[in-house]
Amino acid sequence: MVLTRDTTPRESRPALPDDFAQRFGAQFAELSAESGDPREFSLQWGTRAKPGNPQAGLTIDDINVGLYGHIPDRAESRNRIPRGAIALKGVTDVGGYSVCDAHRLWSDQAGQLYEEAIQSRWQTATDLPWDTGHGVPEDVELAVCQVATELCQQSQTEIEAISKWFRELNPIYHEVKLHLACNVFDAARMFDGYYKRAMLNGGGMLLESTGYLNRIIQECYSGWTETSTLLHLVRGSFTHTILRYLTTYGPTQLDRELAGRCLADKTRHIAYAMDHLRFSFSKAPERAGAYAISLVAAEAQVARDEADHVLWEALAVIFGGGVRGMDEGMEIVKRLRRDWVNDYLDRMAWAGVMRRAGVHPALRQWIEEPDTEAVGS
Amino acid sequence: MPTEMRESEQQPAEPLDQLLEYGRGNGYQLDWLRKRETWGNELHPDMEHGGLRLQDAEVGPFGEVPDVSDNETGRPRGALRREDAPRVGSYRVKSKSEIWMRNAAALYEEALTRQWSSATDVPWETLKPLPDDIERAECELATFLSDVEFVAGDVPGRWISDTSPDFFEPRMFLVSQIMDEARHLDVFRKRALANGGGLMQQSRAFAGGFGSSIDNARDFTEMSVRLHISGEGLILSVFRMGERMAYNDAEKEIYRLCGSDESRHVAFGVMHLRYLAEAEPERKEEIHCLLDEVEAGLAIGEGTSSQNLLTRVGSTGSSLAVLLGAGNIEEGEKLAQAMRQRQIKEYIQRVKVSGFGERFENGRSGPVLMKYVAG
Numbered sequence: 210m211v212l213t214r215d216t217t218p219r220e221s222r223p224a225l226p227d228d229f230a231q232r233f234g235a236q237f238a239e240l241s242a243e244s245g246d247p248r249e250f251s252l253q254w255g256t257r258a259k260p261g262n263p264q265a266g267l268t269i270d271d272i273n274v275g276l277y278g279h280i281p282d283r284a285e286s287r288n289r290i291p292r293g294a295i296a297l298k299g300v301t302d303v304g305g306y307s308v309c310d311a312h313r314l315w316s317d318q319a320g321q322l323y324e325e326a327i328q329s330r331w332q333t334a335t336d337l338p339w340d341t342g343h344g345v346p347e348d349v350e351l352a353v354c355q356v357a358t359e360l361c362q363q364s365q366t367e368i369e370a371i372s373k374w375f376r377e378l379n380p381i382y383h384e385v386k387l388h389l390a391c392n393v394f395d396a397a398r399m400f401d402g403y404y405k406r407a408m409l410n411g412g413g414m415l416l417e418s419t420g421y422l423n424r425i426i427q428e429c430y431s432g433w434t435e436t437s438t439l440l441h442l443v444r445g446s447f448t449h450t451i452l453r454y455l456t457t458y459g460p461t462q463l464d465r466e467l468a469g470r471c472l473a474d475k476t477r478h479i480a481y482a483m484d485h486l487r488f489s490f491s492k493a494p495e496r497a498g499a500y501a502i503s504l505v506a507a508e509a510q511v512a513r514d515e516a517d518h519v520l521w522e523a524l525a526v527i528f529g530g531g532v533r534g535m536d537e538g539m540e541i542v543k544r545l546r547r548d549w550v551n552d553y554l555d556r557m558a559w560a561g562v563m564r565r566a567g568v569h570p571a572l573r574q575w576i577e578e579p580d581t582e583a584v585g586s
Numbered sequence: 587m588p589t590e591m592r593e594s595e596q597q598p599a600e601p602l603d604q605l606l607e608y609g610r611g612n613g614y615q616l617d618w619l620r621k622r623e624t625w626g627n628e629l630h631p632d633m634e635h636g637g638l639r640l641q642d643a644e645v646g647p648f649g650e651v652p653d654v655s656d657n658e659t660g661r662p663r664g665a666l667r668r669e670d671a672p673r674v675g676s677y678r679v680k681s682k683s684e685i686w687m688r689n690a691a692a693l694y695e696e697a698l699t700r701q702w703s704s705a706t707d708v709p710w711e712t713l714k715p716l717p718d719d720i721e722r723a724e725c726e727l728a729t730f731l732s733d734v735e736f737v738a739g740d741v742p743g744r745w746i747s748d749t750s751p752d753f754f755e756p757r758m759f760l761v762s763q764i765m766d767e768a769r770h771l772d773v774f775r776k777r778a779l780a781n782g783g784g785l786m787q788q789s790r791a792f793a794g795g796f797g798s799s800i801d802n803a804r805d806f807t808e809m810s811v812r813l814h815i816s817g818e819g820l821i822l823s824v825f826r827m828g829e830r831m832a833y834n835d836a837e838k839e840i841y842r843l844c845g846s847d848e849s850r851h852v853a854f855g856v857m858h859l860r861y862l863a864e865a866e867p868e869r870k871e872e873i874h875c876l877l878d879e880v881e882a883g884l885a886i887g888e889g890t891s892s893q894n895l896l897t898r899v900g901s902t903g904s905s906l907a908v909l910l911g912a913g914n915i916e917e918g919e920k921l922a923q924a925m926r927q928r929q930i931k932e933y934i935q936r937v938k939v940s941g942f943g944e945r946f947e948n949g950r951s952g953p954v955l956m957k958y959v960a961g
Binding site: 251252255258259260265266267268269272274277288289291292293294295296297300303304305323324327330332333334337339340343347351355358361362366368371372373374376380383386387390394397398400404405408409410411413414416417418419420421424428518519522523525526531532533535536 | 594599602605606608609612614615616617618619620621622623624625626627628629630631633636637638639640643644645646647648659660661662663664665666667668670671672673674675676694695698699701703704705706708710722725726729732733736737739740741742743744746747748751754757758761762764765767768769771772775776779780781782783784785786787788789790801802
C-alpha cells in the first residue's frame with residue numbers, strides 16, 4: 210500500500226476505523242521479537258510519503274499520511290510516544306506533558322510555519338551589512354541602543370516564556386513543538402542581533418524595560434493558550450509594529466535590514482497564535498467570552514508600560530533624525546501606537562475575541578486619534 | 587581576521603549636552619540618553635571570516651559575567667537598572683559555575699552557521715525499497731530516535747527559563763540545541779514514513795521511573811552529565827558509524843548532519859563539566875558519584891531498560907545488528923560489539939577531557955566498564 214499526501218482538511222477526514230484504539234493500544238504490543246513478519250511491527254506498513262511540492266522537499270506535513278496524520282482531540286498518554294508508533298503496554302508517564310487537548314495548543318498552520326522558518330534561516334553574524342551601521346549621529350545612535358535594549362529584553366522574555374512550556378506540550382502534537390522550537394530560536398537570534406547592534410558603536414545596553422507585561426507573561430501559568438495570547442498577540446503585535454516602523458525609519462541600512470529579518474520571524478509567531486486561538490475557540494467557543502474579560506487585566510499592565518516615556522522618546526529621536534527632530538518623530542510615534550493597537554484588536558477579532566469596544570482607555574486613546582498615514586501596512 | 591575594535595573617528599555634529607538641553611526645553615525627559623563606558627569603541631567585523639560573532643560583541647561591562655547573578659528583572663546583562671522594575675524571573679540558576687563554560691557563544695554561532703533543512707538537504711529521492719527486515723530495522727531505529735530527541739529538546743527548555751539571563755551565552759546555546767533536536771525528531775520521523783515501513787513500537791528506555799534520569803535531574807550539571815556526556819555522547823558514537831548502517835545517500839546524510847549537531851551538544855557538556863571542575867573542585871566528588879550512576883546506567887547491553895540504543899537486549903540493539911550485518915545477525919552482532927566498544931572508549935575520553943579521568947586510573951570506574959574496553 211503506497212499512500213499519498215492527505216490534503217483533506219482535518220475536520221472533514223473520514224473517521225478512523227472502529228478497531229483503531231485496539232490496534233493502537235493493545236494488539237501490537239503483544240507481539241514478541243520473534244514474530245516472523247516485520248510488517249506486523251508497524252501500524253501502517255507500506256507508508257511512502259512523497260514531497261507534495263518538489264521545490265519544497267519532503268515537508269513535515271507531507272508525512273501526515275493515513276493514521277500518521279490523524280491529530281487526536283486528546284492525547285491519551287503523557288510520555289513521548291511518537292504519534293502513530295505502537296504503544297508499549299504499561300508505560301508510565303514521564304512527568305510533564307500536561308497539555309493534552311488539541312484545543313490548548315494546536316494550529317493547522319504549525320507544520321507549514323516550521324518548514325518556512327527552516328527555509329528562511331539566517332544568521333546575524335554574516336547576513337547583515339554591519340559595515341553600514343557606523344557614522345550615526347550620537348543622539349540617534351544612543352536612541353537605537355535604547356530601543357535595542359528594549360527589544361533584547363522582550364526577546365529574553367519570549368525565550369523564557371516558551372522554553373518552560375516545552376515539557377508541558379504533549380509530543381503527540383509535534384508540529385506545534387517544532388514550530389515553537391523555531392520561535393524560541395528566532396527569539397534568541399533577535400536578542401543576538403540587537404545585542405550586537407547596541408555594541409557596534411559602543412553604545413551598549415541602556416535602561417531596562419519597565420517590565421509589567423514581561424511579568425504577567427512569565428506569571429501566566431493558567432495555560433499555553435493564555436501564554437501564547439499574551440506573548441504573541443498582545444506583546445507580539447507591539448513588537449511587530451515597532452519592527453515594521455524600523456524597517457522604514459531605521460537610521461541605517463543595517464537597522465532596516467535587521468528589523469526586516471526579525472519582522473518576518475515575528476509574523477510567523479503571530480500567525481501561529483492567531484490560528485491556534487481561532488482553532489481553540491472553534492473547539493471550546495465558551496472560552497472566547499472569558500478571554501475578553503481576562504484581557505482587561507493584561508491590558509491594564511500594558512497601559513502601565515505604555516505610560517513610560519523612555520521607549521517613546523527613543524523612537525521619536527530615531528524617527529525624527531535626532532533630538533532636534535523629536536516633535537516630528539513623536540507624530541510618527543503616535544501613528545505607531547495607533548497601528549499597534551489596531552493590529553492587536555484586529556488580530557484578536559479575527560481569532561474570535563472582540564475587544565475593540567472594551568479596550569483599556571489608555572490604548573483606546575490611540576485609535577481615536579485622527580487618521581494619519583500608516584507605515585508599511 | 588577577527589572583529590577589530592577601533593575608536594570612533596567621527597566628531598559629534600553637536601555636543602550631547604546641548605541637545606539634551608534643547609530636548610528638555612521642549613518637554614522631553616531624555617533621562618535615558620547617556621553614554622556608557624564603551625562609548626566610541628566601534629566593532630569592525632571581517633565579513634569573510636565569520637562576521638560579527640557574539641563573542642566579539644562582549645566588551646566592557648557587558649562582557650563581565652558575575653559569579654553570582656542578582657538579576658531578577660530579566661534585563662540584558664549590563665543594562666541599567668530601574669529601581670521600580672518588577673521581579674519577573676524566579677531564576678534558580680544564579681551561580682556562574684552551575685551552568686557556565688568558556689565557549690558557549692562560539693558554539694551558538696556555529697549552530698547558526700550549520701543550520702540545515704530536513705526537507706531539502708536530505709536527498710530523499712535516493713531512498714529505494716529495502717528488504718522488509720532491513721526496512722523494519724531502519725524504522726525501529728528511527729522510532730527510537732524520534733522518541734529520544736524529545737528528551738533532548740524538552741528537558742533543556744526548563745533549564746533555560748530557570749537560568750539568570752546574565753548567563754545568556756549558555757542559554758542561547760541551549761536554545762540552539764532545542765532547534766537541533768526539533769530537526770532531528772523531524773528527520774527521523776520523515777525517514778520512518780518515507781520508505782514503506784512506518785513507525786514501530788515506542789521505546790521502553792524513556793518510560794518514567796523513580797528519578798536518577800535526565801528528566802528528573804534537580805541540578806543543571808547533573809542534567810548535563812546525563813544528557814550531554816552520557817546520552818548524546820552515546821548517540822553521537824552511533825551517528826559516527828552511520829556510514830555502516832546506511833543503505834542509501836539519504837540515510838548517510840541524515841546521520842552525518844545529525845552527528846555534526848550532536849557533537850556540539852556533547853562539546854557543551856564536556857566544556858561545562860571542565861569549567862565546574864576548575865571553578866569548584868570541591869564538587870568533584872559529587873560529580874564522581876554522579877558518574878558512578880551514569881556508568882552503572884550505561885549497563886553496556888545488560889538490560890532492556892538501557893538508554894543506550896546499542897543495548898544488546900531489546901529491539902534497538904537487534905535492529906542495529908540487522909543493519910550492520912545487512913540482514914546477517916551474527917555478522918551484525920560482531921560489528922555492534924565493536925561499536926559498543928567504541929562508544930565506551932569515546933565516553934571515557936569525554937570524561938577525561940572534562941577533568942575526571944582519575945576514575946579510570948584509581949579503580950573507581952566499574953570493572954564491567956574497564957573489562958569492556960580491554961575486551
